[in-house]
Amino acid sequence: MNITVKVDGTSYTDEVEPRTLLVYYLRETLGKTGTVVGCDTSNCGACTVLLDGRSVKSCNVLAVQADGHEVTTIEGLADGETLTPVQEAFRECHALQCGFCTPGMIMQATDLLATNPSPTEDEVRVGMEGNLCRCTGYHNIVKAVLQASGQPASSGGEQA
Amino acid sequence: MSDAATEQGRDRARVDAPLKVSGLAPYAYEHELEDPLFLVPVLSTVATGAITGIDAEAARAVPGVALVLTHENAPRLALPTIPTLAVLRKPRVRYRGEIVAAVVADSLETARYAASLVRVDYAAPPSGPDVRLDPEDPGVRPLRRVMGVYPGQHTVGDVDGELAGAAYRVEGHYATPVNHHNPIEPHSMVALWHADLGPLATVQPRSTRLTVWDSNQGVVAPQGVLAGAFGLLPTQVEVISPYVGGSFGTKGMPHPHVMVTAMAARKLPGRAVKVALTRPQMFAGTGYRPETRQRVALAADEQGRLRAVDHEVFAPVSRVIPWVDPTAGPSLSMYASPTRRVSYRAQHLDIGPGTFMRAPGEYTGMFALETAMDELAREMGMDPVELRLRNEPEADPESGRPWSSRHVATCLTEGARIFGLEQQQQPGGRREGEWLLGMGVASASFPQMGMGPSLARITFTGGRYVVSMQASDIGTGAWTVLAQIAAQALDVPQDQVEARIGTTDAPYAIIAGGSTGTFGWGSAVVEAAQAFRAEHGSDPAEGATTRARTRMPQGVRGVRRMAFGAHFAEVAVSEVSGEVRVRRLYGHFDGGRIMNPRTARSQLVGGMTMGLSGALFEESYRDPRFGHVVNADLAGYHVAAHADVVDIEVGWVGEPDPWMGATGAKGIGEVGIVGVPAAIGNAIFDATGLRLRELPFTPVKVLEAWESSGPAPAATVR
Ligand code: FES
Ligand code: FES
Numbered sequence: 113m114n115i116t117v118k119v120d121g122t123s124y125t126d127e128v129e130p131r132t133l134l135v136y137y138l139r140e141t142l143g144k145t146g147t148v149v150g151c152d153t154s155n156c157g158a159c160t161v162l163l164d165g166r167s168v169k170s171c172n173v174l175a176v177q178a179d180g181h182e183v184t185t186i187e188g189l190a191d192g193e194t195l196t197p198v199q200e201a202f203r204e205c206h207a208l209q210c211g212f213c214t215p216g217m218i219m220q221a222t223d224l225l226a227t228n229p230s231p232t233e234d235e236v237r238v239g240m241e242g243n244l245c246r247c248t249g250y251h252n253i254v255k256a257v258l259q260a261s262g263q264p265a266s267s268g269g270e271q272a
Numbered sequence: 273m274s275d276a277a278t279e280q281g282r283d284r285a286r287v288d289a290p291l292k293v294s295g296l297a298p299y300a301y302e303h304e305l306e307d308p309l310f311l312v313p314v315l316s317t318v319a320t321g322a323i324t325g326i327d328a329e330a331a332r333a334v335p336g337v338a339l340v341l342t343h344e345n346a347p348r349l350a351l352p353t354i355p356t357l358a359v360l361r362k363p364r365v366r367y368r369g370e371i372v373a374a375v376v377a378d379s380l381e382t383a384r385y386a387a388s389l390v391r392v393d394y395a396a397p398p399s400g401p402d403v404r405l406d407p408e409d410p411g412v413r414p415l416r417r418v419m420g421v422y423p424g425q426h427t428v429g430d431v432d433g434e435l436a437g438a439a440y441r442v443e444g445h446y447a448t449p450v451n452h453h454n455p456i457e458p459h460s461m462v463a464l465w466h467a468d469l470g471p472l473a474t475v476q477p478r479s480t481r482l483t484v485w486d487s488n489q490g491v492v493a494p495q496g497v498l499a500g501a502f503g504l505l506p507t508q509v510e511v512i513s514p515y516v517g518g519s520f521g522t523k524g525m526p527h528p529h530v531m532v533t534a535m536a537a538r539k540l541p542g543r544a545v546k547v548a549l550t551r552p553q554m555f556a557g558t559g560y561r562p563e564t565r566q567r568v569a570l571a572a573d574e575q576g577r578l579r580a581v582d583h584e585v586f587a588p589v590s591r592v593i594p595w596v597d598p599t600a601g602p603s604l605s606m607y608a609s610p611t612r613r614v615s616y617r618a619q620h621l622d623i624g625p626g627t628f629m630r631a632p633g634e635y636t637g638m639f640a641l642e643t644a645m646d647e648l649a650r651e652m653g654m655d656p657v658e659l660r661l662r663n664e665p666e667a668d669p670e671s672g673r674p675w676s677s678r679h680v681a682t683c684l685t686e687g688a689r690i691f692g693l694e695q696q697q698q699p700g701g702r703r704e705g706e707w708l709l710g711m712g713v714a715s716a717s718f719p720q721m722g723m724g725p726s727l728a729r730i731t732f733t734g735g736r737y738v739v740s741m742q743a744s745d746i747g748t749g750a751w752t753v754l755a756q757i758a759a760q761a762l763d764v765p766q767d768q769v770e771a772r773i774g775t776t777d778a779p780y781a782i783i784a785g786g787s788t789g790t791f792g793w794g795s796a797v798v799e800a801a802q803a804f805r806a807e808h809g810s811d812p813a814e815g816a817t818t819r820a821r822t823r824m825p826q827g828v829r830g831v832r833r834m835a836f837g838a839h840f841a842e843v844a845v846s847e848v849s850g851e852v853r854v855r856r857l858y859g860h861f862d863g864g865r866i867m868n869p870r871t872a873r874s875q876l877v878g879g880m881t882m883g884l885s886g887a888l889f890e891e892s893y894r895d896p897r898f899g900h901v902v903n904a905d906l907a908g909y910h911v912a913a914h915a916d917v918v919d920i921e922v923g924w925v926g927e928p929d930p931w932m933g934a935t936g937a938k939g940i941g942e943v944g945i946v947g948v949p950a951a952i953g954n955a956i957f958d959a960t961g962l963r964l965r966e967l968p969f970t971p972v973k974v975l976e977a978w979e980s981s982g983p984a985p986a987a988t989v990r
Binding site: 147206244246249 | 285286288291293294295302380453455515516520548551749873875877878881882885905913914915
């Protein structure tokens with residue numbers, strides 16, 4: 113099938129098989145390997161991208177479903193050398209170790225802050241729950257998201 | 273020079289962060305190569321037996337399929353030293369999930385589809401398979417040694433006599449389940465067999481025959497294994513692994529897919545062959561933390577001084593590789609006692625082998641020992657910190673050697689003060705609605721093993737110092753810390769130093785394992801920096817270069833080196849659902865000198881978070897007929913997520929250890945996970961009066977414990 117998708121600001125038209133997942137279209141056809149695959153059950157969130165501005169797990173979307181839509185991947189966030197506030201905060205707060213979950217975390221945080229610009233710490237924890245970090249940097253990731261929202265990060269959230 | 277003052281100076285952001293936050297760090301599979309092929313393995317569906325036939329016709333007929341590899345057409349290789357790697361050699365199966373074939377095609381979808389068409393027929397063996405764990409099985413055997421270095425049987429003094437006549441005595445049976453590492457990056461690899469090198473190339477030691485992009489804890493392991501199997505010199509196998517997406521032990525030794533992918537590449541020269549295992553494939557064939565059944569008995573005198581430590585371990589071992597964790601390790605060295613007994617028994621089964629997983633042995637054994645210590649403290653009505661302080665050993669109880677340094681007492685007392693440890697005389701008295709609240713403590717330790725020297729090279733070029741060695745950064749921050757150590761030792765600003773690691777094109781280094789990376793690699797870097805300055809002075813010529821190796825102080829064998837810590841947990845337990853929430857975790861550590869507070873902190877917090885995850889959620893269930901794991905993906909194997917982790921903090925003593933080489937640092941990658949489940953379990957007791965001795969602490973176990981212990985939570989103190 114023929115699809116036309118705008119990815120990170122560039123329009124692409126490609127022939128894809130109906131069974132091709134969006135994540136493999138991005139990685140194998142377009143070479144956008146910044147979006148990675150961590151599971152087969154849509155649990156880990158490593159493959160998170162924005163589809164028309166909202167986060168989706170791209171291992172859970174068929175490439176053909178993106179036809180006529182706009183996709184933003186981790187590679188399309190920065191403006192040249194200039195990182196977005198979320199990327200900058202992840203770097204600054206040491207919100208990564210191996211970094212494999214990081215692209216998905218950053219895309220999810222980007223969507224979270226777009227819909228809720230000043231989340232509470234608990235809203236961050238719940239909003240990021242679909243993204244797993246096994247290393248596991250949850251603590252610093254929450255701090256990074258709060259910092260990116262311009263709020264100071266305290267420690268501790270609401271209880272139980 | 274105060275260590276605290278310099279700590280600030282060492283607090284650095286990671287040098288790899290800009291690439292990682294931009295999606296530009298190339299992991300193994302993410303290296304872009306011309307026209308690659310995709311490999312999908314086919315796994316056995318039986319545990320043991322002979323393969324009587326493989327029908328690959330339908331798979332071969334799928335357009336786009338380049339190769340179906342089976343034992344019938346696989347290249348003949350030398351017998352590998354790691355038994356799991358002997359794959360596609362013989363028509364037989366040793367455990368369920370062993371690779372029995374592989375399909376290579378021009379797209380991943382095609383390879384997956386074709387792999388589903390491969391038909392394998394098996395003949396069942398006359399008996400078996402043996403896959404059921406049973407401590408009473410007649411085949412259960414005592415072990416003489418564990419992991420080559422620990423005694424399998426060890427007795428000092430009259431343990432039974434002390435237990436019989438003790439003022440206080442506790443005894444419990446503990447169980448820990450199978451855990452899987454589950455790094456978020458799957459095991460991945462790309463193999464390229466170079467074509468058309470001409471006949472002479474084979475004999476030239478420097479001409480690369482095989483290039484491998486791989487996800488591992490050290491490039492030497494796949495290099496050595498592949499060179500050995502294919503009859504090449506190590507220098508003819510190039511391994512490139514700049515970024516590794518997590519490991520926790522599972523990428524320490526190569527697994528069967530490495531062999532199979534290299535074999536496929538051998539048959540398809542000039543084409544890059546890529547593989548990324550799926551989660552179920554990872555559960556089947558990349559190792560795990562084996563389950564344990566343990567018995568711990570402690571005896572103490574009136575003052576709470578231990579008179580006996582008795583620790584028995586039962587575990588399964590794979591018939592393919594007899595891997596057993598040194599689970600009783602903590603009982604050998606944590607506490608002083610005039611009598612002590614440690615013994616291991618194992619049952620050989622037709623299952624895939626276990627392997628190192630973050631703090632192997634120490635993690636499972638410390639759960640039992642530190643839960644038992646809490647039981648003893650309760651039995652005596654003594655403060656749990658005080659009980660531990662009374663049993664601090666002057667020297668290593670097992671070997672009698674002096675400690676290189678040991679700050680357990682500081683970790684316990686400082687940690688208790690910072691955390692605000694307050695336990696209840698009578699459990700069950702603190703509540704908020706349906707939630708019962710409690711606090712607990714447990715100690716931690718992890719041995720610092722010498723894994724042999726590493727080499728580091730420092731070269732001055734283009735106005736910068738380049739430090740290179742084979743080290744892998746599995747997420748620990750080696751890229752950052754090694755450059756930092758070099759900058760400090762050379763006395764230059766950090767931006768004048770660049771690390772080059774994660775490639776075989778560098779001086780030899782040991783693998784990142786056993787928490788040895790920073791001190792082992794780091795002291796090689798310090799030695800190289802000092803030698804560099806001695807040889808080339810402070811104004812070196814372009815191209816000046818020096819190599820040096822890890823050096824440990826004279827007499828290091830005469831001391832016992834361990835990292836230590838103490839964990840404090842506050843939990844809330846729902847009397848309605850049985851759910852356990854960890855509200856706060858605090859860890860105070862003795863990790864020698866802290867090289868970079870930012871990377872160190874995240875190693876320790878990461879370890880503690882994984883400990884929390886193991887305490888509450890993680891369990892792989894074996895199928896009783898085949899021995900494989902049935903919940904083999906992240907939907908069925910639960911790990912902690914953001915909302916499970918509320919408040920985790922760490923602190924440290926920060927005292928350099930003179931016996932750890934030039935850095936004075938102890939390894940901290942593993943000690944953070946050790947003891948966390950015991951601290952949480954002890955807090956659950958404080959909250960509810962329920963003593964849970966089996967991991968993980970699921971709601972079902974909590975409710976069952978309540979049911980069997982009577983109606984009212986507060987009335988269940990024993
Ligand atoms: S790859 Fe895990 S959710 Fe998409
Ligand atoms: S940084 Fe490794 S999985 Fe999150």
